[in-house]
Amino acid sequence: MGLRDDQHKPSRTNIVEMLHSGQMVKISAPMVRYSKLPFRTLVRGYDCDLCFTPMIVANPFVRSIKARDSEFTTNSGDRPLVVQFAASNGKDLADAAEIVIPFADGIDLNCGCPQRWAMSEGYGASLLQKPELVKDMIQQVRSRIADPHFSISIKIRVHEDLERTVDLCRQAEAAGISWITVHGRTPTERKQPARPHATALLRSALSVPVVINGDLCNLQQAQKLQQFTGAHGVMVARSLLANPALFAGFKTTPxxxxxxxxxxxxxxxxxxxxxxxxxxxxxxxxxxxxxxxxxxxxxxxxxxxxxxxxxxxx
Missing domain, CATH: 1.20.1160 (Paired amphipathic helix 2 (pah2 repeat))
Structure with a gap:
């Protein structure tokens, strides 16, 4: 797992500081098969402030050089960058974090993927039912990573009972989480509208930065929902695939x-x-x-x- 263009490693971006800047941080979401280095390179040219890798399963990533070379490619211009992992225990997540720390500005634990295979393996949205495990996983990473500017975040879906979501996030905050992304649907919802009020609730309940995700179709809508919720940033997935210049204000791909x-x-x-x-x-x-x-x-x-x-x- 080496750098593509050269061996220069840029200085780390403090993502929390970026989110507290007062400006709406524009983020490209983790998307399986899609949000790899070439797409990240493209959107960075159109006012995207921060990019995520696709979700990477931590265990094979840690165990196999072949898996690392296949799943994670970067270069010196690919910053700031968050590497998202699927994991079901703290050791795998901390081991993976130690591997990518020279090449990234943070890691993210996927607590929202609703796909059956992921949930059956104890990944993704299955973690919404295990706040103590999420807390332990964050603590294990924190105990291994000495750099305070290396961010540890989670991306979640919500419970029907939003108080359970608040409790999960508060436990994550107590464990040392840096920031949280909220996709305002439950794991069983697909085409139902996302709940921006869930993001607004978490924004008021937490002291760490909160990012909104879900149903953001253009820059104007993203700005409107960011203002409504008080979120520190906006994360876009499918709409950015259809229009990689979305964050630069274009209605369709120019x-x-x-x-x-x-x-x-x-x-x-x-x-x-x-x-x-x-x-x-x-x-x-x-x-x-x-x-x-x-x-x-x-x-x-x-x-x-x-x-x-x-x-x-x-």
């Missing part, structure tokens, strides 16, 4: 952002399937169904470049 993706993909050696799929997501909001079908069925980089040149002058 042509120059697509051009930037072509350049980033060439420089970092993105596999065709990933390169193509990101473009499909970017173009979906601005193309007709027949156009989307045609673009989705292109099967080579040359065909994609010809299409973009012909239809968008890129």
């Amino acid at each position: 042509a120059h952002c697509i051009s930037d993706w072509l350049a980033v993909s060439t420089r970092l050696g993105v596999p065709f399937a990933t390169f193509h799929h990101h473009l499909c997501l970017m173009l979906e909001p601005i193309t007709s169904r027949p156009e989307r079908w045609h673009f989705q069925h292109l099967s080579s980089t040359a065909a994609v470049l010809d299409y973009l040149r012909l239809h968008y002058g890129i």
